[in-house]
Amino acid sequence: MIKYLIIFLTTLVQLEASSFSLDKYEINIESNFLGEEIVIFGEKSADHDLLIILEGKGEKVRLNEKVKKKILWTNKSTNYENIPNYFSIFSLPKKTLNEIFLIQTVKNNHRLISDASQKLFKIREALKEKSLYFEKTLTVAEDSLFFGRFKIPDNINSGLINIYFYEIINNKVIKVTQKKLTIEKIGFIQKIEQLLYSQSLAYVFALVLFAILFSFIFNYILRRK
């Protein structure tokens, strides 16, 4: 079913040779947000390898490594700057990370996959644990058409995710196309977050008012009893 949908969509957007699109470019986080599945699809030239990289905003992170001290497991923490808060790789045909390391342009553009060091491996594994990192292979739908599905998890930070579409021949990047996926908190969720960070005292006031109100209501119920 999805195969025919992809073909339909691909035809609909009249794709040129080796290009891609997403079924949506904007994700809104509301109170019922449980993460969102996105379909990536497009057309590929026969002689090109494809690599699609989705990279979130670079942020300061703390990597907690579990270490055993006598009988207890505790954290050994290290802070790192400018680590993407989301990272995923789609390839066609399937490429391992070791193969991707051989593509110089990709290595230079994306710090998280710039080398095979233990440090970056641990960060990738930690992001994977939070569903914020994955490596997948695109599925060939028909002839030159491809698609892939991925999930933006519920713990994603709002902001932009850059999507890099690399066309590769013999480990050399011949063309890069870039698109953006926007993730935004909206409505009540957005207002709450804004209130907490920009007007902390108003946030406290609203909470305390709510707590007191319920105190009174249930106090009244208890008293009636």
Added chain:
Amino acid sequence: MSIYLPIAEISINIYLLLTLGLSIGFLSGLFGIGGGFIASPLLILAGVPATIAVGTTTIQVFASSSTGAINHLQKKNVDFQIGSILIAGGSVGTLIGVYTLRKINTTGLVDNYLYIFYATILSLTALFILFEAAKENVKKRKGKFKLHEHSWIHGLPFKIKFRKSKLYISIFAPLTIGFFIGLLTGFTGIGGGFILVPCMIYILGMTTVSVIGTSLFNITIVSLISVILQVVVNQNLDFILAIILIISSSLGAALASRFIEKIKIDYLKEAFGFLILIIASLLIYELLRTPVYMQTIDIL
């Protein structure tokens, strides 16, 4: 059905949260406790980030203790003299507690510290409850025992008269007790009533008439100060989670009031003790078991 918590930035099953809140409220209503020392570890075990669990529990403690505090204020069961000294100590304690939480959070060890702390405090409380329940049974058979005796606490300097409680003790005693309870509130989110009440009876020698009212009055004010500090300093209070907890725990407490006359509390005390012991065991298990993931990441 899940709900998105905007500050915790996770989705969590709403029925799980409602059940948790109802249970905490029910136990609060049944045993006259704030429930923070159960709420906070249970939220962490349910998957809420530790600092968010601590911050959000504080407002739940405020909501549940303020109901009781209002009742006792109306009945004039509050000793404002001792209460204000407890609050003075508690304010300093909670300030240090909130900043300690912030400091420890930056080291990435907050989960470890909180797990160890909760496991210890819950185990001790469970043992205390079970011991008290056993002692009650012996007391019933053997007769009464003396409530409190004079100790080194009564020899401390700067003594003042507390007219309502008919006490002549050093100001340092309630100030120190208030400080440590405030420290607990700021660092762990718990109200500390289960520690404060025995301290007021057995250390300060207060009469039981004003103990509960004064304890609730202190917890209400100190938790309010802690709520303000948590939001301003740590920004770890989730509005949606707080609303769900306040509503469900208030409802649980109201339900408990309808059941309280029909249930034999003596048997329940033992069951409650065992329940706390189970929660403590789960926390200890979390500390001892080999982690599923050898590395985790926090986006700062």
